[in-house]
Amino acid sequence: MSAERYQSIMAQRAAIMRASVGIDYAKYTTGVLAFDYERLLADTDYDIDATHKVQRTTAVGDTPLVELHNITALVRAVAAPGKGARLFVKDEAANPSGSFKDRRASLSVHEAAKRGYPGVAAATSGNYGAAVASQAAKAGLGCIVVQEAFDSQAIEQPEIAEKTRACEAYGAEVIRLSVGPELFYVFLQVLKETGYFNASLYSPYSILGIETLGYELAGQVKQHTGRFPDLVIATHAGGGNVTGTVRGLLKAGAIDTQMVAASVDLTGLHMASDHDFNRKSFTTGHTGFSMPFTTWPDRADVPRNAARALRYMDRFVTVSQGEVFYITQVLAELEGMERGPAGNTSLAAAFAIARDLDEQQIVVVQETEYTGAGKHPIAQLNLAKQMGIEVKRGDPRDNKPGERIVVPEHPSQIAVVDVDLDDVRHSYLRNAIESLPADTVLDDVDIEFLAAETRSKRTYVQETIDEWYGKRR
Amino acid sequence: MTEPIGEGTWVEIHRIVLPAGERAPQVPDDTRQVPLEMRVKGFLVAPASRGEEAEIVTPVGRKLCGVVREINPAYSHGFGAPIAELSGIGREVRALLRERRQDS
Numbered sequence: 099m100s101a102e103r104y105q106s107i108m109a110q111r112a113a114i115m116r117a118s119v120g121i122d123y124a125k126y127t128t129g130v131l132a133f134d135y136e137r138l139l140a141d142t143d144y145d146i147d148a149t150h151k152v153q154r155t156t157a158v159g160d161t162p163l164v165e166l167h168n169i170t171a172l173v174r175a176v177a178a179p180g181k182g183a184r185l186f187v188k189d190e191a192a193n194p195s196g197s198f199k200d201r202r203a204s205l206s207v208h209e210a211a212k213r214g215y216p217g218v219a220a221a222t223s224g225n226y227g228a229a230v231a232s233q234a235a236k237a238g239l240g241c242i243v244v245q246e247a248f249d250s251q252a253i254e255q256p257e258i259a260e261k262t263r264a265c266e267a268y269g270a271e272v273i274r275l276s277v278g279p280e281l282f283y284v285f286l287q288v289l290k291e292t293g294y295f296n297a298s299l300y301s302p303y304s305i306l307g308i309e310t311l312g313y314e315l316a317g318q319v320k321q322h323t324g325r326f327p328d329l330v331i332a333t334h335a336g337g338g339n340v341t342g343t344v345r346g347l348l349k350a351g352a353i354d355t356q357m358v359a360a361s362v363d364l365t366g367l368h369m370a371s372d373h374d375f376n377r378k379s380f381t382t383g384h385t386g387f388s389m390p391f392t393t394w395p396d397r398a399d400v401p402r403n404a405a406r407a408l409r410y411m412d413r414f415v416t417v418s419q420g421e422v423f424y425i426t427q428v429l430a431e432l433e434g435m436e437r438g439p440a441g442n443t444s445l446a447a448a449f450a451i452a453r454d455l456d457e458q459q460i461v462v463v464q465e466t467e468y469t470g471a472g473k474h475p476i477a478q479l480n481l482a483k484q485m486g487i488e489v490k491r492g493d494p495r496d497n498k499p500g501e502r503i504v505v506p507e508h509p510s511q512i513a514v515v516d517v518d519l520d521d522v523r524h525s526y527l528r529n530a531i532e533s534l535p536a537d538t539v540l541d542d543v544d545i546e547f548l549a550a551e552t553r554s555k556r557t558y559v560q561e562t563i564d565e566w567y568g569k570r571r
Numbered sequence: 572m573t574e575p576i577g578e579g580t581w582v583e584i585h586r587i588v589l590p591a592g593e594r595a596p597q598v599p600d601d602t603r604q605v606p607l608e609m610r611v612k613g614f615l616v617a618p619a620s621r622g623e624e625a626e627i628v629t630p631v632g633r634k635l636c637g638v639v640r641e642i643n644p645a646y647s648h649g650f651g652a653p654i655a656e657l658s659g660i661g662r663e664v665r666a667l668l669r670e671r672r673q674d675s
Contacts (some may be wrong), residue, residue, distance in 0.1 A: 174671070175670070256648040275610075278602050283595075370597070371602055372605055431660065432665070471648055505656045
């Protein structure tokens with residue numbers, strides 16, 4: 099019965115999506131792969147001013163920019179003379195539900211209310227669930243959050259347990275599932291049965307909601323220092339954070355600011371594995387999301403993902419679990435800000451990168467998130483120990499996800515590992531081509547699209563594809 | 572079975588969504604060998620006992636059925652014992668900053 103039901107619901111995917119997001123994605127199709135990305139976003143009618151206006155009605159955004167004087171001093175203590183950029187952080191924990199995800203939820207919930215949907219639903223185990231629930235509470239809409247929350251031994255991931263509590267505190271129904279990608283099937287069923295709006299993390303509303311973050315950040319840095327930041331570092335998972343922030347920076351005129359995407363390296367752990375679920379220590383901001391989503395964004399819960407990170411990143415780096423826990427402790431003890439841990443992935447990367455930059459340069463860590471029971475390094479490391487993972491001080495290069503978490507012995511050991519963007523582009527192109535039937539012929543518009551997607555040139559795309567597949571495409 | 576609990580009590584129900592062996596084709600082997608389980612909280616529609624099939628009404632007013640597993644379930648996530656591998660960091664980095672100030 100259930101397998102049959104599974105197939106039946108999955109077969110209705112397109113119709114359920116269309117009804118629940120209220121966007122006819124088909125009308126943006128321009129080629130076999132290509133679609134009009136900018137028009138998809140523009141047709142929502144939310145420019146920066148309109149988004150700000152909606153967000154201010156629920157006290158979302160306008161968060162403080164904090165200069166991290168003491169961490170900057172620590173960077174300089176381990177940097178060569180004259181090196182060590184100024185570090186700032188955008189304190190997104192000041193949003194109503196404690197993270198920048200309120201920005202992403204705000205337009206979706208506003209749109210759902212405007213169009214008369216009876217409620218909103220979201221498939222998320224993270225801060226986004228609390229954000230949607232919080233916004234829905236304010237708008238008087240029902241809210242259902244579907245989470246992947248516990249393994250087959252009924253052991254909860256503590257950070258997700260905290261998210262369950264937060265969502266329930268805001269009056270949401272929380273559907274907690276064990277591990278597996280069939281969460282999407284349950285989510286589709288919920289959308290079909292309730293007629294709720296799909297507050298997808300990957301809809302245009304979710305991405306446009308983040309543009310204000312980049313926009314505000316650029317203005318605040320300029321006001322504070324007289325110029326735009328040299329680098330902004332964002333914790334990178336599904337791609338929304340990178341995409342929306344850069345779009346906002348560009349709209350503010352910060353065209354020379356570089357975007358660094360940073361993820362926790364979880365190489366070796368399988369995202370759909372019941373065994374690995376409670377051995378990750380991080381629920382987001384890790385390579386388990388960022389690699390697949392950067393190399394193929396359209397694996398999301400909407401037909402076309404509005405988060406297209408490869409278009410917007412200048413650099414992609416990873417840090418280890420132990421380094422993020424270390425810097426989380428440093429942020430608390432040197433700056434008096436207890437935040438994260440997932441949002442501190444970008445802070446760990448920023449620490450390492452700032453060390454190589456000149457003193458007058460400016461690096462902004464683009465978010466913090468709230469911390470608390472479950473959602474804390476102490477809770478995560480106690481769970482890690484319970485799961486048989488070794489936790490020790492040492493060289494973070496010895497960190498091995500699922501086996502060993504190595505907390506640095508000295509801040510000079512914090513380093514980033516660069517992901518080769520050319521490899522990422524190749525993976526993207528490979529995924530794009532493999533998504534099509536073998537005899538598909540690509541149009542000019544598709545080559546143009548792939549060049550924009552991979553932030554490369556038409557010749558690069560054409561030559562790469564020809565090299566792999568001969569001239570048959 | 573235990574003593575029935577009253578209508579309107581906040582409980583958690585449990586249900587198997589997909590049994591082991593009927594999981595999606597793309598799941599890894601370890602996940603395939605276990606069922607997809609679901610837990611949802613809500614208010615009991617009629618008196619029921621722990622371990623019994625019952626109907627709940629969720630905070631958004633949906634009615635769902637499943638086996639009652641928990642009555643007024645606790646939020647048991649917390650922090651646990653301090654982590655020795657983190658406890659010394661603050662002292663270490665403050666010492667580094669002191670050294671730097673003395674050097675300059």
